[in-house]
Amino acid sequence: MTTPTASPGDRVVRVASGQGFWGDWLEAPRRQVEGGQVDYLMLDYLAEVTMSILQKQKERDPNMGYARDFVGAVESVLPGVAERGVRVIANAGGVNPPACAAAVREVARKHGVSDRVRIGVVTGDDLLPRLDELMAGGHPLAHMETGEPLSTVRDRVLSANAYIGSVPIVQALANGANIVVTGRSTDTALTMAPLRHEFGWGATDWNRLAAGIIAGHIIECGAQCSGGNCLYEWQTIPDLANVGYPIVEGHADGSFVIYKHPKTGGRISVPSVSEQLVYEMGDPHSYITPDVVADFTSIRLEQVGENRVRVFGITGRPPTDKLKVSIAYRAGFKAVGTLVYAWPDAYAKAQVADRVLRERMKNLGLELDTVLTEFVGVSATHGPLAGPPGDPPEVQLRVGVRGTNKASVERFTREIAPLVLNGPPSVTGFAGGRPKVEEIVAYWPALIDKTVVRTNVEVLA
């Protein structure tokens, strides 16, 4: 099937991706807003366990609990927002969207553009204060994989947030917000919402809503669809130092083109977009979101120009009556220690060191649930599939332990360094010092009835 791209006069809406996760390239938001015309800048900050980290920060300081990088990102794009009408949508609010909005407002005030910034704040995804009420009211919040009820870990829960969809973001835009801050919105809603708002897609416009979700999926990981982490002909992908982040050029009928600004590096091609489409995919027939269930087997891709891929033909169907809930709970402690063994017999030395370490831990009676040994350079990433190691110049011994007994995990961290002087020879690479004990905050996915979650939208004047 071949179709021309856009007929002249066909209105387009451009949504640019400026951040694929909290920690992504700090330069990207500004480059997206200054590299060419865009209408919206979409910034995705939240991974599965980010909410719990933010919850811990909020416990220490009630004004924290959001992605602080976002404040700098807004500052870097303020001219575009204040002078050229670019609107920003981000799930940077974490567990404290009001505090995030206040910080953004302060930045706008500092730059004298308060009158041109209207911040929309979306709340209602945070279920932590309501958890006991919900559980008592017949919502077990059972683990989606194991089926265990949440009551088994209730006393260790740190955060609980429902994944919310496009509706409150669309409302914030309709109410005139030009910076929208949400908590645990789905990543894809951040892109679909502005398309839905601009084109007036209805709540049962399943195919177009699904198209907006798939546009979101393609750009939610930033440059991962425009040449970053791309295996296809990776040696030929140009100028990654100057990589262009992706932009959705959306059309009213739901079709869209993925492109990037001119004079940027990377590559947007059918293979690069295909790789991102299959990333973190489950059953491709049913990509479930709060707004719509999208069918990835309906997607058509077509290269329509240099670094331009048209996406069309997408179908969707009504969503379920549940929302996914992201719950984080304390699940013990872990630590990882490493040492590097050099040629000759690097692998054999690392194996002996592992045996010595394990024998000492056993003699100490350490209480650990798991001890995992990997040999980096031999089998850490592909295990036995990697085949025999030959005669490598060095091998890193990497030992990780996990358990609920903190003292035992702590004691393990003291057993690595001694091996340098009292274990097998030719060992180095311990300059990082003693391994750090980390508290494990684990992820508990659950479902809840949609009707229970009430979102709220406020636009700050």
Place this chain on the structure above:
Amino acid sequence: MKVRLLDIAHARSGDKGDTANVGVIALKPEWYPALAKHLTLDRVRQHFRGVITGDVERYELPNLNALNFLLHGALDGGGTLSLKTDAQGKVYSTALLRLVLDVPDDEASAVRLPGKKQWPAYTRSHHE
């Protein structure tokens, strides 16, 4: 003919809890039918035996010339629990591309699949 997956497909992998997914995409559209025919559920189960603790699921996306595999029990608990270097399953993609398919010579030559008579004898004994 022995056809190494790396020579006919590219791939990307990611995680969902303790499950890794690997999306495998034919390098050329005309190679997808052979990929879909020979890269079976059993073949992938066998490839990852002893590497993952759970079962495998398989889905077809002919529109993208792609297959999607879900590898359960692949990530030592997944997320923050995992002690693995590859806690998020980012490189299961290339682990799958190590797989070598047996494709009848006439089928392979009909679409010019790159292959060889034999790949070096594959051994796992070293690590077992």
